[in-house]
Amino acid sequence: MSEGGVVASFVVPVHPHTVLAPDMNPGWRALRDAYDSAAQTIRDLEADLLIIYSTTWPSIIGHQIQADPNPEWVMVDHDFHDLGSIPYSFNIDAEFAHAWDDANRNRGLQSRCVNYKGFPIDVGSVVALTLLNPDNSIPAVIVSSNMYANRTETTVLAKSCLDVIKSQGRRAVAITAMSLSNRMFTDFIEPAEDKIHSLKDDEWNLKILEFLEQGRLEDVGQLSRTIHRQIRVQKVVAFKPMWWLSAMNGNRNDLTGNVLAYEAIHGAGGAVVHVDPTSTGVGDKEYDEDDVEYFHGERGVLDTGAETEEANADDPPDEPVGNAPQEPAPEVNGPALWDPTQTEGSVNTDAAPKPVGAYPHARRVGDMLYLSGVGPRQPGTNAIPGGPIHDENGEPLNYDIKAQTHAVVENVRRIVEEAGARFDQVVDVTTFLVDMKRDFAGYNEVWAETLGHVGPTRTTLAIDALPTPIAVEMKVIVHLGE
Amino acid sequence: MQVNGADDELNPGGLHPFMGKGRIVAGCIAPHPPHLVYAENPPQNEPVAEGGWEQLRWGYERLRASLADKDYDAIVLLSPHWQTYVGTHFLGLPHFEGLSVDPIFPNLFRYHYDMNVDVDLAKAIHDEAEAAGLPVKMMENPDFRVDYGTITTGHLFNPDWDKPLVVISSNRSTAYYSVEVMQEIMIELGKVTRKAIEASGKKVVVLASNSLSHRHFTTESEMPEDMSKEHITSHAMHLWDMRMIDYMRSGQAQRILDEMPEFTEQAIAESDGGGLSWLLSTLDVPDYPAILHGYGTIIGTGNAVVEWPCYAHEEEQA
Numbered sequence: 001m002s003e004g005g006v007v008a009s010f011v012v013p014v015h016p017h018t019v020l021a022p023d024m025n026p027g028w029r030a031l032r033d034a035y036d037s038a039a040q041t042i043r044d045l046e047a048d049l050l051i052i053y054s055t056t057w058p059s060i061i062g063h064q065i066q067a068d069p070n071p072e073w074v075m076v077d078h079d080f081h082d083l084g085s086i087p088y089s090f091n092i093d094a095e096f097a098h099a100w101d102d103a104n105r106n107r108g109l110q111s112r113c114v115n116y117k118g119f120p121i122d123v124g125s126v127v128a129l130t131l132l133n134p135d136n137s138i139p140a141v142i143v144s145s146n147m148y149a150n151r152t153e154t155t156v157l158a159k160s161c162l163d164v165i166k167s168q169g170r171r172a173v174a175i176t177a178m179s180l181s182n183r184m185f186t187d188f189i190e191p192a193e194d195k196i197h198s199l200k201d202d203e204w205n206l207k208i209l210e211f212l213e214q215g216r217l218e219d220v221g222q223l224s225r226t227i228h229r230q231i232r233v234q235k236v237v238a239f240k241p242m243w244w245l246s247a248m249n250g251n252r253n254d255l256t257g258n259v260l261a262y263e264a265i266h267g268a269g270g271a272v273v274h275v276d277p278t279s280t281g282v283g284d285k286e287y288d289e290d291d292v293e294y295f296h297g298e299r300g301v302l303d304t305g306a307e308t309e310e311a312n313a314d315d316p317p318d319e320p321v322g323n324a325p326q327e328p329a330p331e332v333n334g335p336a337l338w339d340p341t342q343t344e345g346s347v348n349t350d351a352a353p354k355p356v357g358a359y360p361h362a363r364r365v366g367d368m369l370y371l372s373g374v375g376p377r378q379p380g381t382n383a384i385p386g387g388p389i390h391d392e393n394g395e396p397l398n399y400d401i402k403a404q405t406h407a408v409v410e411n412v413r414r415i416v417e418e419a420g421a422r423f424d425q426v427v428d429v430t431t432f433l434v435d436m437k438r439d440f441a442g443y444n445e446v447w448a449e450t451l452g453h454v455g456p457t458r459t460t461l462a463i464d465a466l467p468t469p470i471a472v473e474m475k476v477i478v479h480l481g482e
Numbered sequence: 483m484q485v486n487g488a489d490d491e492l493n494p495g496g497l498h499p500f501m502g503k504g505r506i507v508a509g510c511i512a513p514h515p516p517h518l519v520y521a522e523n524p525p526q527n528e529p530v531a532e533g534g535w536e537q538l539r540w541g542y543e544r545l546r547a548s549l550a551d552k553d554y555d556a557i558v559l560l561s562p563h564w565q566t567y568v569g570t571h572f573l574g575l576p577h578f579e580g581l582s583v584d585p586i587f588p589n590l591f592r593y594h595y596d597m598n599v600d601v602d603l604a605k606a607i608h609d610e611a612e613a614a615g616l617p618v619k620m621m622e623n624p625d626f627r628v629d630y631g632t633i634t635t636g637h638l639f640n641p642d643w644d645k646p647l648v649v650i651s652s653n654r655s656t657a658y659y660s661v662e663v664m665q666e667i668m669i670e671l672g673k674v675t676r677k678a679i680e681a682s683g684k685k686v687v688v689l690a691s692n693s694l695s696h697r698h699f700t701t702e703s704e705m706p707e708d709m710s711k712e713h714i715t716s717h718a719m720h721l722w723d724m725r726m727i728d729y730m731r732s733g734q735a736q737r738i739l740d741e742m743p744e745f746t747e748q749a750i751a752e753s754d755g756g757g758l759s760w761l762l763s764t765l766d767v768p769d770y771p772a773i774l775h776g777y778g779t780i781i782g783t784g785n786a787v788v789e790w791p792c793y794a795h796e797e798e799q800a
Contacts, residue, residue, distance in 0.1 A: 060586050060781075061702045076626045078651070079568045085625040110701055116588045118581040120627060144585075148700050184567050186658060187617040233567070233657045266568065 004170040006162075006248050006277060007045050010038050010132070011212070011241075013270030014056050014124035014177045016075075018131060020083040024191040027263030027270075034261035034272035035131040041274060042132060047173045049093060050133055050140040051161060053244045054177040056124035059144035062110025063157055066142040067097035071119060075126045079184075080266075088126050093139035096164060100141065103160035108295040108385060108403075109153065124177030132175065151224070151243045156295040158247030174248040176241035180205040180262075180269030181231035189266065197267035204231045205269040209262055212273050215255035215280050221246035231269075245275070251291075254279045294403030296378055296385040335467050337382070349418035352411050353377035356467045361415045369419050369478035373432070375470045376407030379414075388469035389434065397469075401442035404472050409450045412476050421478050426456045430475040436462035439471055503683040505796070506676065507554045509765040510545060511758065511788040512689040514561065514634035515780040516584045516591030518542070521707055524641065528592040534707030541776015541787035542638045548773065548789055555684040556600040557640065557647045558607070558675065558764075561691045562755030563631030564651040567658070569617030570671060571651040572604040575624060582633045590706060595633045600646035603682050607648065610674035610681075616667065621651075635691035650675075652755040661743040661754065668756040669739075672763020679764075688764050690757035694726055695719035695749035695784035702781070715782035722749035723777070723784035730772040730788050735762045749784075770795045 013031055017024070022032035042050070057064070072089040097113050104111035125142045133140060143161075146153070165172045181201035196202040204227060211220045220227075224239040232239060249255060256276035263270055335356045340348040346360035347369065355361070355372065362371045376385055386403030390396050413423050429451060433439050440460070447458070456476075466473050519527050521534040564571070576599055584591035604620070611618045632649050650671075656664040679686045697715040714720045722745055729737045738745075739762055746754050753759065762768070768790050775787040 057585060060698045060700060062700065064586075073627075074625045076623050078564060078629075079566050079571075081571075081621050081623040081626055082619070085623060114588050116583055116592055118583045118592065119588055120583055120585050122585070146700075148698075183658065186568060186653075186655070188569060188619065233654065 004165040004168055004172065006165065006174050007047055007171045008041065008277070009174040009217075009245055009249060009275040011176050011178065011245070011271055011273040011275075012038070012128050012132070013179060013265055013268075013272070014054070014127055015179075015265040015268065015270065016077045016080055016083055016086060016123060016127055017265050018270075019086055019127055020080075021191070025194050027194060028191070028265065030261045031263050031265070031270050031272060032131070037260055038272055038274060039132045039134065042138065042173055045171065045173070047138060047171045049096060049165070049170045049172040050129070050138050050175060051172055052125050052128055052140060052142045052175045052177055053145065053241050054122050054124040054128070054142060055145050055179075055241055056177065057122035057142065057144040059146050060148070062112065063104060063146055063149075064144040065097045065101050065111065065113050066092055066119070066121070067094045067101075067113035067115040068092055068117070068119060069094045071121055073118060073121065075121065075123060077123050086126055086130060088121060088130060089136070090121070090129050091133075091136040091139050093141050096139070096168065096170070097141050099164045099168065100143070100161055103163045104157065106387070107156050107160045107163075107293070108383075109156055109160065128175055128177045145240065149240065151221075151240070152292045153295050154240050154243040155247040155292055158244050159293065162248065174245055176245050178241045179265070180208055180271055182233055182268050183231065184265075185267040194264045194266060196264045196269055201231045201269060205262065205271070209259050209271060209273070212257045212275065213259050215257045215275065216253045217242070217249055217255055217257070217275055218246045218251045218253045221251070249275065249277060252279075254282060256280055292406075294385045294400055294406070296383070296403070296407055347415065347419040349414060351379050351414040351418065353379050353382060362419055364419060364480070367479065367481040369416070369421060369480055371412065371415055371476040371478070373473045373475050374408055374411045374415065375466065375468060375473045376404040376411065377468060377470065378407065384468075384470055389471050390469050399471060401439040401471055402446050404470060405443045405446035406450070408472055408474050409446065412474060416476075416478055419478070419480075421480050424454045425478050425480060426451065426454050426476055427479045428457045428477040429459075431458065431460045432463045432466065432473045432475075433460060434463060434465060434471050436460075443472055504680040505685055506679055506765065506792050507552050507685050507687050508549055508792050509688045509761050509768075509790040510639070510690070511761065511786055512542075512545070512559075512635045512639050512691055513538075513693045513780075513785040513787070514563065514631040514638075514691045515693070515783070515785060516587050516630060516634050517706065517780050519593060519634050519637055520590040524637065526594045526637070529590055531707045532705070534709055535712070535778060535780060537778035538776050538780070538785055538787060541778070544775040545787050545789055546639070548775070548791070549687065552793055553685060554645070554687050556603055557636070557645050557687050557689060558603070558650070558679070559632060559635060559647055559689040559691055560650040560652060560755075560757045560760050561629055561631035561635065562652040562752055562757055563629040564649065565654055565755075566651040567654050569619055570611065570653045571619045571621050572608050573599045573626075573628070573647070573649040574601060574604060574620030574622040575599060576601050578626070578628050580627055582628060582630045584630045591630060591634070593630070593633055593637070595628065595636075597628065597636060597643055598646040600648050603678070603684060603686070604648045606678040606682055607650070607675050610678040611671055614670055614674050616671060616674070631691050635689055639689060650760075652757065655756070656746065656754040661746045664754070664756050665739065665742055665759045668759035669763040671756075672760045675760070675764045676766065688761060690761035692752040692755055692757040693780070693783045693785045694723045694751055694753070696752040697750045697782060699782040712779055713782070714779045714784055719749055719784055722751070723786070727774055727777065727786055727788075730786075731774055733769045733771045735765070735767045735769065738762060739767065752783075765790050765792065768792075768795070770798075
């Protein structure tokens with residue numbers, strides 16, 4: 001099997017005019033012609049998978065992936081119902097959908113497949129698949145746009161998709177069904193009167209297209225929040241499809257872009273843009289955001305298993321609290337958890353994982369702060385980013401040392417900041433790895449990106465095991481003076 | 483947008499001078515989380531539940547009992563899940579049937595619906611709104627799938643589906659402009675709704691299909707109806723919900739309208755869809771107490787079943 005990859009990416013408009021009424025306005029016709037041209041390009045590339053990230057399918061509970069092999073219905077737009085109906089019958093790659101769902105969960109995302117007769121495929125996906133894949137010859141997959149997802153989460157969503165593309169050796173086309181500026185006229189207009197809603201929207205759209213024409217997709221991703229504030233209706237799913245599309249292309253700025261059309265659809269900015277992964281050889285130095293492999297953000301709202309009443313930090317007792325251990329959260333096969341002890345100088349925080357014994361998260365002595373050993377477990381859920389190293393029966397599991405190391409560093413940061421100190425005041429670190437041969441390179445890479453910038457001294461030791469099924473732990477000393 | 487004032491044709495007291503027969507029997511907040519239908523296991527819904535969210539379902543029972551002996555001809559409903567960005571739309575065909583699948587909770591709600599529309603009343607409200615300068619449109623495409631908010635509220639309020647509905651879309655003016663602009667439009671829409679109802683000679687119940695605070699959990703427990711996992715997402719949301727409910731129960735609808743921008747923003751309230759502002763305007767901003775039939779949370783959002791008993795108020799005034 002050859003190695004899979006993204007062979008092309010497209011930005012396409014969502015409104016039904018290009019399907020139902022292309023000849024009522026020259027601009028709509030231009031967009032339709034561009035759609036048809038894109039469809040031909042996809043055929044020429046011999047793509048074997050279309051992946052649609054649709055802004056018109058919002059989700060709340062994580063990420064939803066369409067897995068009905070043949071969804072059929074008739075779509076009528078909520079606004080433009082008078083233009084007519086679009087019957088659809090799509091060819092969905094359910095196997096890929098389930099594999100993507102699995103990959104999402106492996107990378108810490110909340111995810112599920114949907115396979116229900118009559119599920120309302122959203123207008124953006126219906127328009128895109130109808131025009132880009134008119135004979136259904138290429139299997140497709142559709143993913144929702146989560147209302148609450150940030151850039152980190154959206155990037156991980158793309159990386160898990162790439163995991164499957166590579167493992168299955170697919171020639172995939174990544175498609176974002178979206179408007180540029182999405183402010184439509186709020187009154188009814190004649191087709192001939194259509195134009196971009198405002199000059200400001202038009203100027204921003206042209207700036208976006210200039211970036212895309214130059215292949216600077218990552219730059220558009222980094223401008224996403226600004227673009228959203230400037231030219232987007234606020235209560236929709238932000239300009240986050242560009243985060244996803246950029247991550248699908250390796251967060252690069254040296255792609256080859258081609259704007260096939262840019263026109264108004266009832267005031268919104270509609271564009272068909274082809275992004276070719278071929279490098280132009282210039283401009284690929286600007287990706288400066290922290291990369292992320294695993295999502296370990298707030299997704300555990302309902303998980304209350306590890307939460308217990310905390311000691312009152314405002315009224316510390318003179319003696320250590322005689323706290324009893326609690327059952328570990330179901331996510332972790334390991335020892336019972338304890339509330340951190342409270343004595344003079346103790347520093348404890350809910351933002352760090354509970355100890356596995358009677359000790360504090362940190363203790364201040366003079367102008368020094370000594371941290372207890374810090375692992376990657378997550379506060380509240382006790383989940384281990386990157387996965388545990390073995391299951392409850394001791395059977396080894398595959399895990400991501402980089403994700404674990406990132407999580408350790410974040411836990412260290414939270415404890416240090418709880419003490420009122422700064423991360424750059426860390427002066428000495430002792431790291432314990434349970435598998436030096438396997439993990440040193442990944443750990444060292446994350447170190448260089450994080451603590452390496454701070455400059456503490458470091459000792460790295462190989463040890464036999466740690467109390468919980470984790471691969472890395474750090475012992476940290478902080479100098480609180482200037 | 484130029485909105486012509488409609489209230490200059492109305493008496494300050496609210497009743498139209500040349501029309502006396504048509505009237506609003508009651509106005510209600512009737513939220514639409516599909517979880518409530520799922521938990522009830524009606525034959526129209528495909529998934530099966532073990533129960534759940536009883537406080538709210540019992541609230542709906544009390545609402546239905548409260549109106550059981552009241553005679554009315556139609557239900558007028560504004561649903562935030564028929565979201566229109568270009569004007570306000572009205573269902574414009576006499577009958578709709580089909581399968582409604584919630585795109586966000588398809589595991590809970592796949593409901594076979596069969597409903598009738600009071601097209602005459604819908605057109606009358608449409609025409610009054612148009613005369614007032616609001617952009618409006620009748621929806622006359624027979625393939626149109628009615629939104630799940632309408633179906634959910636329609637079922638919970640009237641499970642027999644034996645009354646025709648007028649269904650009004652939710653214009654997204656909050657997202658486009660601001661809560662203030664939304665309220666200006668929705669207050670005008672409420673006035674013309676009331677005017678058209680009075681002119682129609684019909685007795686009507688009006689429903690705003692929306693939650694109060696509206697910050698969801700982003701995870702779902704393995705069994706969605708596991709009530710040990712259900713609670714409000716934050717204390718701040720609870721405080722806002724109770725504040726609004728206090729205003730409702732003490733007859734201070736004007737204060738709700740006054741605080742709508744802060745409430746909508748800080749509680750991420752579903753009032754952004756305009757339903758609550760429209761309802762209060764349609765009821766002529768009631769200064770008499772509403773009846774709280776139930777309050778509960780659904781996947782972290784705050785929901786109240788509330789009735790303004792217009793019939794009782796009219797009897798009292800008489």
